[in-house]
Amino acid sequence: MDGGPWVRFAMRWLLAAWTVVVLLAVAAAAGPRVAPEDPGGTSAAGLTALFQRYGDTSGDWLGADRTASVPLPDGRRLWLFSDTFLGRPDPGGARPRSASLVHNSAVVQDGGKLTTLTGGSPGRPASLFSTGDDGEYHWVGDASVLSDQVQVLVNRIKRTGPGPLDHVLAATDLATLALPTFAAGRVRPLPVGDKVSWGSEVMTDGAYTYIYGSEAAGQMKFAHVARVRGTDLGQPWEFWTGRAWSAAAGESGRLLSGVGTSFGVRKVGDRYVLVTHENNLMFSADFVAYTATAPTGPFEGPHYLFRAPEPDAGHIVYDADLHLDLSRPGSLLVSYNVNDLDEAVAYADASIYRPRFFEVPWPPRVAGQLPPAPAEVAAAPDGSGTARVTWKTEGGRDYRVYRRDVTAGQTHFVRLPGNAPGKFEFLTNGHRYEFAVSAVDKRGEGALSPVAGMTATVPPPPAPAMVRAEPDNAGKVTLHWTEVPFVQLFKLYYRDLTTGQRGRTAAGAYPGQSATIGPLRHGHEYEFTAVAVGGGGDSVHSKGVRATVVVATPPAPGTPxxxxxxxxxxxxxxxxxxxxxxxxxxxxxxxxxxxxxxxxxxxxxxxxxxxxxxxxxxxxxxxxxxxxxxxxxxxxxxxxxAQLAPPGDAPTRLRAEPRGTAVELSWRSRQTWHWIYRRDVTAGEKDFTREEVGAQGREATLRNLVAGHEYELKVAAFNPGGAGPQSSPVRVRVGSALPTGLAVVATGPGTARLTWQEIRSDVLYRIQVRDASAGEQWRTDPYPVDGSTYEAIMLIAGHQYEFRVQLDDLTTEPVSVTAR
The missing domain is CATH 2.60.40.10 (Immunoglobulins)
Incomplete structure (x- = not known):
């Protein structure tokens, strides 16, 4: 069951902060590998507009998430993306439902020109980094340049079921792109385990290169760090345990909680700055920074940098990449991703699923005298599953409430919505929480108050009410349900009534109040239910709602x-x-x-x-x-x-063996039919003559040759498209059928007997004779002779006679006798 690509993107953000589903994904951020290309830096608005124009006009790159950047030695820049839509938007700006999706891609920036890199072919694009397994794919992490190649950390994600959230991290691999061509090299696994998705950040600092990663654990997502000596990511890794470096990946320790699936780390001045989407709260619009004096922390913060505007329009934001080498002096340049939980909205506007950039001054300014921390802060559990937090208020001030989930291992406080005493929701049953409050006036925000702790009591939520089920014509059904207080995640189920299915099939977990599932079977009636997932556990199943699935036949393809x-x-x-x-x-x-x-x-x-x-x-x-x-x-x-090309290869190893007046030929060839060409060298022929009948196979026997003549022979394969190149010629002499041992003796007055030995017994001979004493010319006996003797008569006594035997146009050497 697949709820559509938009669900995978949204879930990658959502699941970082929820206990019931763990979806491990890749993250990355790029930083200063070389000196800034432009001392003035690049504006956030300019980069946002650059990718919006490219998505609208390129015709290939339509939108993507995970926006890592790598400056290249020749001045170009490589942008790395994970799930990527390809194609162009509809005239109205919508993303076509037929848009192809690959799991990773890259865009090369050369000045203001962008070029998309994918695998496969233009007609059948594929991921730039392939796993070779349909059940697994790669999401990209950060990368760095090593000599004449780009080393890219990629996370291998394995499917565990049909649902959009049925994925687990299988491994972290190392891929390469050759420079300057960007040809993809082999992808090899790294011995770093499958607990941490490494590649959130790659940062070279001094003698080491530090690799940051993220671990999803329950409600929290934790940052980790490893390192290699030098800049080659293929060298042995060491892992920070929290106290020391270890060669064992399983001993990697947690740095801090609340990071996104990608975050950026760079040294700015004398401190290390970690920038991330605030992931301690679900659906937060905030981006924050933490600072430390060492790459391993401890990190202090958070410093609130930026509040994205897109959530005000109902979208979600996630991931953060720090592009320090592009930042303007005295500022941080950060990218983030945008999507929408409503599939219809995500497809209706292709511009949503593209990177955004913001820039903020750094380091932050610190005001002089700030308002004091509020007093008398108290926190108590509410029977409805919320926390009631109170404090002493003063006129002219606003207040900000912070919370930390101690049980989940949250390392830093997170700012909550609201600016007055009241109820604060989305708690987990049995978890210990700490609350603190700060005061805000025109001078700025003051320090946090002393903490107030409490243990949450959260009952299971009520079941949602299924409002309606709306089938489309593509085999999918969009479900709508009512809001449930303090719940942001719902599990959906279905059963096929047409087939009499008894148990329910899980269709995945979804946020919001609607979801689209499918494709399902055409013409089948289904019943759908929903379960609310809250801090107190799961609700019972809702009352079912039914729909009959419709799959309209697809439109015609374009002209092939x-x-x-x-x-x-x-x-x-x-x-x-x-x-x-x-x-x-x-x-x-x-x-x-x-x-x-x-x-x-x-x-x-x-x-x-x-x-x-x-x-x-x-x-x-x-x-x-x-x-x-x-x-x-x-x-x-x-x-x-249809066009069949003639054979491209000439036959080889042509052999010719004389067999009497015939010749047996053999050769090597991958083809079936062959022409044989011959010329009679003895007769002085200059051109080859092709045999009238082709030879099937790789052997043939030539007959009707002239005995004793030398021939030159060649072979060529042929098919309906024509004849291929001819083989190298071979020469062979045809054996002669002339008799041997020719002898003549006088046998009586005026007679003589001519004898010989036959080579073949199936031929007739012509006898030639002349009276040498009388100077006579050769004359041929008009009657052919069969056998091996010839009787001559009416010879003149005392005259010398010469005899010879003729076969075709060949004649034996003469023998002579004197008649009696």
Missing amino acids: SAQTRPDGTVLLSWPQVAPGLAYKIYQRDATAGTTDWGVPGISRTTQFRSRPLEHGREYEFVVAAVNDGGEGTRSPVVRVR
Whole structure:
């Protein structure tokens, strides 16, 4: 079950401060690795506007969170992001539902020009740093430059179930990007355990580089610190235990509570400054700073820096990255992330999910005489689950109330809403709390009062009332429920009434008073319930509300593009209709005039490769998206002519063995069909002649050759696309069938017998004779001879005769005899 990407982003902020769900994520902040590029620094408004323009106009980067920055040696800057939407907004500024999501990306800044880096291909973008496992992905941490590469700490997040919050930290890995090309190198695991998501900050200070991380534990999120000698993050790590450095990751100790999933640490003057979103309170709009004299603390504070305006519009803010090398003199430049808990709002305005920047003077000014701390502060539990805090008030002053959850291990006080004695809510049953109050007048805020302690008594909350269930046409249902006092988190459940499901299926935990869950099964009726999660535990289930799920068939994809491949296949690509859809691909033979589209192929991506097609014929293709509601409208037709490239490699190791007047050929080749080429060297042929019939396989026998002639032979593979390159030639001489051992003897008056030894018994011979004494020319006996003897008659006594045997155009050496 997935409540949509917006839930994952919102939950990453929310879960840092809630006990019932632990979602470990990556955080990072960049700082001064090199001298500031511009002594005047960069304005917060200018950077906010830069990313807003880029998200509106780039066509690829639509919005992201986790805004770490790394200055590069060549003057450029690398911005690192975690979950990133790709594409461009609709004309009205909305984020398209079909926008692709990758789990990490980067943007290269060169002056005012920005360029997006992702993995995959332009048609199928993927995360820049891949895990190679569909059930796991990386969220990025901070990074630093080492020689000719950027070292990036990435947290490996593992899915543990179908819900949007079903994730755990699996490991911290080290990734690299080569400079100046940004080619991604291998990702290797670091032996640092899975308790702390390391990479919230990377800070080089003196002989060491310090790596900060965050640990989610119950209601709190705690900062940790490790270090390596030098600047190579791949070297052995040491972990601060609270008293000393240890090589054991499991001995890492907590520095302070209340940090966000990312926070920044930098040395400013003679103190170390830690800037974070105030995470001791859920949905806080505040950003605070803590200071220390050493990278390991102890940290003092908080100093309240900035109150984000976005929560006033119903959005949430989270994470903080400190960009000290971009800060203007005497100030801190900080980025933070924005999202909305209402999916409809998050998609309606693409500008929400983009980084914001603010800048504040630093160090803070300290007023002279401030109002004294309030007296008579008291705190007592209220039966309704709140704390009643009172103090002595004076005219002309406002007051600020601070709280610390001692039981949860909260290390510093956090400012609460309200400026007068009253009830303070969102407590956890059985937890020990401390309260303190400060006075504020026109001179500023005074010191905290002595603390007042109490142990909270919080009953379980009442069940929310489910108001309505609104199915959309995409298989999702938006649920609405009533507000429950002192509760900010709700668990949702459903059961499929159509299938007769008895038990309930958990659909995840959500803040607010509405949530969208799904996709669910088309046409099925479901019952939904909600459970309120409060400081006193869980409520009972609400009364159920029912809805029948509707999944409208998807719209038609855009016109596919068709690319012919050398192997005779066609590679189709088309625009994504929406995430998570399958596609049917139909084809027909246009050359043959076929009207039937046949059985479709199936693809779960936006690409499909056809089977090998017949060379030179035209084919038509259409694509239709498929979801649980069925098959949608088909795309426009794309037409393409199949092209099969001729074989690219010449056959090798050609061998020719004479067998009588035939020649047996053999060769090596990956192809099936081959042409054989020959030329008769003995006959003086200059050009090769191709055999009329191709040879199948890698062997062939040539016949009808001239006995005794030398031939040159070559072979080339062919397919319907043509013939490939020819092999290197080989030469072979065809064996002769001429007889041997030719002899002649006079056998009587005017007669002689000519004898020989046959090479082959299946041939006929022609006998040539001449009267050498009379100077006669050679004459051929008109009758062919079969066998190995020839009887000559009517010879003239005393004359010398010569005989020879002819076969085709070859003739033996002559032998002679004197007739009697």
